[in-house]
Amino acid sequence: MxxxxxxxxxxxxxxxxxxxxxxxxxxxxxxxxxxxxxxxxxxxxxxxxxxxxxxxxxxxxxxxxxxxxxxxxxxxxxxxxxxxxxxxxxxxxxxxxxxxxxxxxxxxxxxxxxxxPFVGVMQAINSILVSESVGHLQQADAATRAMAAELAHGASLDQILGVLAGIISSAVKLVSPWGVALGSAVPAGWQEKDDGGSGQDAQDGRGEAAGRTAITVDIPVRGVLMGRLEVDVPDGVDTGLARVAGDRAVDILGLALLQHMPPGLHAQAGAELMRAVLTAAPAWRLEQLAPGAGFPADTPAVVAAIHAASPQRLRRVIESFLSSSRIPSAAYLDDAELVVMIALPPADPAGGRRKLLASLEGVDGDHDAAIAVGPPAAGVAEAAWSLAEARRALDVRQIRRRNASPRRQHPSRGLVVIDAEDTAVESLALTGIEASARAAFVSRHLKALLDHDAQRQSQLLETLQVWLDSGCNTAQSARELHLERQSMHHRLQRIFELCGGDPRGTGRLAALHLAARMAVLP
Structure with a gap:
């Protein structure tokens, strides 16, 4: 147990x-x-x-x-x-x-x-947990070996699932990404729940009702989500074993799905195209793969990089949204990063991208995720570049969050959509300017201000960044920084004294803004 x-x-x-x-x-x-x-x-x-x-x-x-x-x-x-x-x-x-x-x-x-002593606590308890885990792994491996034997002898999905159900004493069901039942099995003596339903909680792998625990395991095949294993663990049965055995059964069930219902050509082409994007394959290879995935070679597109606590769950939501909007797309899950290429309307790619950003912010569901949308690519040959810019936008967001003061720290919970074009300055600085040159430029324009912050624990750099990013709008900056307008004016006066005067209406404004954006970069 x-x-x-x-x-x-x-x-x-x-x-x-x-x-x-x-x-x-x-x-x-x-x-x-x-x-x-x-x-x-x-x-x-x-x-x-x-x-x-x-x-x-x-x-x-x-x-x-x-x-x-x-x-x-x-x-x-x-x-x-x-x-x-x-x-x-x-x-x-x-x-x-x-x-x-x-x-x-x-x-x-x-x-x-x-x-x-915490060390003693960890040694005592973790030794018990390790012994428990070893037992779980041994039983789970026995289950996968038995399932593999059934698969090798041409067993049906129900028969393969029956082996797993018997070992973990739980009901198991294999469903498609859209919820269609593909196979199921129950252990001997199984009794159905009174309510007879699995509910939304079970779909999310978190449900607990009527003395049962619901576990969900995604089954990807060659980067394409092919199904989900749903495990219904009754009260009194070892939930830990069910979780471990479900995770260990992923490869066997993936092979079984591949044997019984191989992915369509369109899904295979989409996965192959995204693998080529991830590896920055030559332009001719991307253009060769694109039509099979529904992307004519000259189709304008963007690539989004998504980091999420539950990437497969968010993938289903995003793919459903794009499909319902009839927007051609291809997705690929690479470890914990979800990468999605999304077509833009050829007649108005810029407008289509703006609508896409707004729509993604309204995606249904409560997701702990950050979606960075790369700049528009003129065709699929530029998809790897769009992805690189999207990833860099995620990096810049992390840098900004680390350097933000506590009062400007926003909760990480929820879905955050990032426009990579908003971080174009940082992207250029990181890729086109050496770190020593960046540091020298920042020092020339902001040294007095940075020294003031270091010596007095002030936050003038942050104030300057917010003010410049707002288009020098003092009232808006005061609201964002939670300052009284008079306090904001006092800070600006001190900033101007340290930076050589009010930069508005001068050529120094652009240089000062560039230095302020680069000051937080490593």
Missing amino acids: SVSLGDILAHPVLAAADPVVHSPGAMAEHPVRWVHSSEVLDIAPLLRGGELLLCGGITLASATAEKRAAYVRELAQRGIAALAVETGGVLPEIPADMLEAAKEHGLAVVELRKVV
């Missing part, structure tokens, strides 16, 4: 900390995949989900309420099992704002009221 949060909290190494679960509704039976310790508040992107995260509370004690709320939100989005915070000393108790955020986002928060 999986090791639950309740089991871990009851283990002597953690029971000695006198743990108290604060978050209402926290599930003691929630499985824990690993125990990790960190004081870093930006740890969420490095986690995979299912962790019990131990925190000594030192950084939380000095963090702002906004930073603590973002910390809780990002951990909840990552799907960790629980956050355990040690109280006492610099952090006498868990801040109320953290507990409120945890309640809002459904994160279990455990207060450790006595000091215990």
Whole structure:
């Protein structure tokens, strides 16, 4: 059986900390995949989900309420099992704002009221989890070997799925990306749920209802999403084994799908075209592959680079949106990056791109993702360039977020659409100007201002960037920086003194703006 949060909290190494679960509704039976310790508040992107995260509370004690709320939100989005915070000393108790955020986002928060060595906790608990994982892997590998044997003997999808269902004691179903049932199987003695339905939660792989846990595993074949494995795990059955076995069965089920329903020529051509774009293949190869994927060689297009917590889920949403709008497209999932090439109307590519950006911002669903849309390519031969610019826009966004002050930090949750043309200056600076030349240019124009910020912990550079990006609109800049207009005027006067006077109406304005944009680049 999986090791639950309740089991871990009851283990002597953690029971000695006198743990108290604060978050209402926290599930003691929630499985824990690993125990990790960190004081870093930006740890969420490095986690995979299912962790019990131990925190000594030192950084939380000095963090702002906004930073603590973002910390809780990002951990909840990552799907960790629980956050355990040690109280006492610099952090006498868990801040109320953290507990409120945890309640809002459904994160279990455990207060450790006595000091215990985190190293000892991790060694003791993780050794148990490793033993559990080894057992799961051995059983999962046995399942995949048996499924492979069935496949080799020409078994049907139902028969292959029957092997998996029997080993994990759960109902399994293989469906197409559009929800059409392709095969299913149940273990001996299976009893159907009273409600008889799987619901939206099951489709997202998060559902828990009527004593059942729903798990969803995507089945890609040659970069094309061919199906989804839906596992219905009853109460009392090892959910951890079901998850591991489902993940290990991906390759076998992909081969089975390929054997029973090979992808159409159009899907294969689209995947091959996108692989060529990703590898920056020669122009003649792209033009050769494009017609089979529905892209005449001279079709104007853009390429979007998408980073998401659930890329396959977002892929289904975007492909459905583009299909319903009758917009030719081709997509490919490369590790955690989703790349989509989207055709533009030949008569008005610029207008079509503007409409596309606006439409993507309104895509249905709550997605934790960033979509960077590259500049328009005159034809598919320029697709790799459009992709490179889109990726660079994502990099620039990360750089800007790292350098932004806390009050201008925007929540990462939700879908963010980035226009690569908005970062054209940074892209040119990164690709066409050496780092030493950039640093020298920035120093010539902004040295006094940068020195002032460094010495006085001021934020004049950020103020100048916002003001210049707004078209020198003082009122708009004050709103974005959450400043009174008088405070904004005082800051601008100080900036002008340090930068040689008011740049408006002079040739220095463009140079100052370029230096301000390059100042945050590495």
